[in-house]
Amino acid sequence: MDLNRLRQDSEFAWRIPAEAPMTVPGILYGDREQILQMDDKVYEQLRNVTLLPGLVGPVYAMPDAHWGYGFPIGGVAAFDADAGGVVSAGGVGFDISCGVRLLHTGLQAADIEDAKSALADSLYANIPVGVGSEGSISLGPESMRDMLEGGARWAVDQGYGCAGDLERTEECGCIPGADPDAVSERARKRQRREMGTLGSGNHYLEVQRVAELFDAGIASAYGLDPDHLVISIHCGSRGLGHQIGTDYLREMLLAASDFGLTLPDRELACAPIHSELGQRYIGAMRAGMNCALANRQIITHLTRAVFREHFPQAELTMLYDVSHNICKVETHVVEGVARELHVHRKGATRAFGPGNPDLDLSLRDAGQPVLIGGSMGTGSYVLAGTADSEHRALSSACHGAGRAMSRRKARREYGGRQVVDELARRGIVVRSPSLRGIAEEAPLAYKDVDRVVDNADRAGLARKVARLEPVVCVKG
């Protein structure tokens, strides 16, 4: 990215000044090197977002930002419904409520050392993953409606987990205001056999070791100890969410001129929040969010069954579950005034600081866990929302490493077998239906997650708590 087009606010914050027709500035977080390495498309896409109506405060790009479609991945923008603000299907994306769930196991790394391969085989055999996989749960019309309204709470009611899981899930596992009637028949059909499936691409289930602690106090509040094993589940709303995105992107694009909206990029398709279409999309998107929460809850249940078989002493309890592709109504203090905003986070994680009333009491002193997925060979991180998070970027932080090279280039550079063997040499057991898929997800195809997280910490977006290293990886 050309730094001459930016104004440097601080060592880790770079500004696109609000010049007409922009109504607000853009702020990019990262160090000089990171910003230099970002594609110019990130600049272009972030600037395009600033042209949408009803924005409040700057729009933001997180340190892992990269070229997306419409919004950059790692983009954050907030709109005021009463100021003509819009909701954008393109600002949420196809994988509605994709997110990360982290579970404690009560086990130490040494406990599973001799059983890693058998554990990996069982997880791979019992958790549907990859293209063409199907879950064992088939939803009829009534149970589909209940799931779309109830989210993880529905899943727990069906026996897939316990009440304690919900206390540690964003919105207690159920997003209010979902409208199943706004979800098309096609979206329902796509989801009928996909409950409890991981999907493919960068989605995974990993057993991870707590390799390093950075903040002993918050780590203790989160129950993280050195060498403690945790389980990370990264997936979203599956076919249902993908189809909701497809349906509403098209409808919003075609309706834009009726609303007097000039879209700088067709993928920024949006509708006024107060319009019938805007409200219908919000209802459908919330149903998609519930689908994602139910999906991660069912995968949690399947994972517990596998662990019970191999390690009867293991207790899989929730650390947290948080999404990174969403639009949510949140109250934020902007220039000293509390305002109700529709906050879009596309590839960005909510990061509520200590004291936030939306956090479970057990987390309120420490702040919200911010779960960052790395690539399968590097690390993942647990961060915590800080008192500064709201002021910096509407309580938002990064969501992962971000790709450093395209899938095509990764395929040319790496062989899937070579990646699996290299990871095995480092003690990381990988199971996947596709060697080509592994090549496309090779660790070096991703940016340096350590640097992304360091800069999120230094920029004050969230505080580093723990680094996690993969031990077993099940990948789509």
Next chain:
Amino acid sequence: MHNRRWEHLEHDADIGLRATAPSRERLFEAMAEALTALIADPKDVRPAEAVPIHCEAPDDALLLTDWLNALIYEMAARKMLFGAWHVSIDGHVLDAVARGETVDRARHKPVVEVKGATYTALSVNQDSAGTWHGQCIVDV
């Protein structure tokens, strides 16, 4: 199947499809082949089952995303892959038959599922020599 070419484009997060062909119909078929090639080798897909597809759109570019999204939907809902296509277009109305089979994970070794076709960097146009060009970024 002749005189049409496709390729996959570089994109940081996702992947692009680009094709050229002597007609709009063959262009749309080439884009469909490029879509399957993201998931598996199209040559490994047997044309055992025929699925009819109908799309209508206000312009060629939207017709292309509608076509790709219809294929993505049918593949996901039916757990199928497609390996052969016959497309007819009248104005901005498309009627097609996609032929394929149920995903066989051992034989097809499917790599990645496609979530949707986007409107970013989307184009369909005909050059002065009469050749049709199209491109679309898809989310995987």
